Amino acid sequence: MRRLYFHRDSERGVKGTYDWLAEELEELKEALEGKDKEATEKEFADVIAWLASLANITGINLEKAAIDKYNGKCPKCHQSPCQCTF
Numbered sequence: 001m002r003r004l005y006f007h008r009d010s011e012r013g014v015k016g017t018y019d020w021l022a023e024e025l026e027e028l029k030e031a032l033e034g035k036d037k038e039a040t041e042k043e044f045a046d047v048i049a050w051l052a053s054l055a056n057i058t059g060i061n062l063e064k065a066a067i068d069k070y071n072g073k074c075p076k077c078h079q080s081p082c083q084c085t086f
């Protein structure tokens with residue numbers, strides 16, 4: 001995503017990129033309410049692409065952030081699978 005879109009994402013800025021992510025989340029919600037699995041899959045792809053774009057322009061390494069926080073176990077109870085009671 002950085003290689004593909006960093007220059008465009010940087011020009012759009014954090015607010016504009018966040019707004020696109022929010023819009024894609026809404027589209028994912030709508031896809032989840034339907035029965036078209038292929039369309040839902042594409043919306044998941046759009047959401048993760050926009051999330052990666054937002055991370056790139058804010059200087060966050062998304063993969064590192066996810067691994068640092070979760071690293072194969074729940075960050076609260078430190079178990080896998082999670083044993084937290086909600």
Ligand SMILES: [Zn+2]
Nearest residue numbers: 074077082084
């Ligand atoms: Zn847990």
